[in-house]
Amino acid sequence: MRSRRKRRVWLGVLAAVVLSSGTPALDRAVRWAGETAGLPSPVLPAPLFDVLRPAATFQASTPANPATERAMATLARVDRRLRHTRYQHRTHVLEARGVYRWDCSGMVNWVLARSSRRALRGLGRERPLAMTYARVITRAPTDTARRGWQRVQRVADVRPGDIFAWESPARFRRYATGHVGFVVQAPERVRDDLWAMRIVDSTTGPHQADTRSWDMVGGTGYGTMTFQTDAHGDVIAYGWWGTRSPAYISARVVFGRPR
Known part of the structure; x- marks a missing residue:
């Protein structure tokens, strides 16, 4: 989602969902759009009228441990001070001026450096990437923490300050x-196999109910995504635009809890 062209492509997908849901034409249209927009495949069409589902409402909840509580406090401080943000691969932060320029992993690295250095060291890289997070969380135990990480196995158990990642x-x-x-x-939970989550990340493509604009500059912002699960409760796909997503992108999404 890095250009106006990609946005137009996805608007076309939305029209295809409404006009041809449940048909082979829809499946071909959505997969073509994913490839055109430079997205990983396969891209899975959303069920009929899923895009008309109302936005999720979230209940107040608390972090699960002191590390995630510190992460939430750090994110709140960023939000209060934020004056300028941009998506870029080199992290450049001037807190006093409210400048936060970074990519998704740069943002998470910066927050962890101030909330859980143990978890940051446990990633085993000087400059961890999104792929690093996904792999470390996948290998982390679910019943205890190891090297600063515990994997949250059930989506229902995810709490504020936890980290989502996919490769x-x-x-x-x-x-x-x-x-x-x-x-x-x-x-x-918005249906049996679908969960909505309010998240914060750094990206150029806004989510549902996002605090960022569509100017393609991107950066840090809050939005809503949805995550689809299989019969075992594992996340197998994500909806970038939350309950308004016309399609879901296949990915093994994992959730980790820094300690």
Whole structure:
């Protein structure tokens, strides 16, 4: 989602969902749009009228431990001071001036450096990437923490300050190694296999109910995404535009809790 062209493509997908849901034509249209927009495949059409589903409402919730509480406090401080933000791969922060320029992993690295240095060291890289987070969280135990990380197995157990991450397919990594950000509200179940989450990340493409504009400059902002689960409760796809997503992008999304 890095150009107006990609936005127009997805608006076309939305029209296709309404006009041809449940048909082979829709499946072909959505997959074509994903490839045109430079997204990892496969891209899965949303169920009929899913895009008409009302926005999720989130209940007040609290972080699960002191590290995630510190992460939320750090994010709140960024939000209060924010005057200028931009998506870029080199992290450049001037807190006193409210300047925050970074990509998704740069933002998470910066916050962890101020909330859980143990978790940051546990990533094992000087400059962790989204792919790094996805791999470390996938290997983390679910019953305790190891090297500063605990994997949250059930989506229902995700809490503010937890981190979501996924790894891009190998052929897509020249665009991005994946994506990573913080969950800021406990998830809301919107159907049996779909959860909405309020998140904060750094990106050029806004989510549903996003605090960023469509100027393609991007940077830090809050928005809503949805995550689709399989019969075992594992997340198998995400909806970039929350309950308004015309399609879901297949990905193994994991949730980790810094300690």
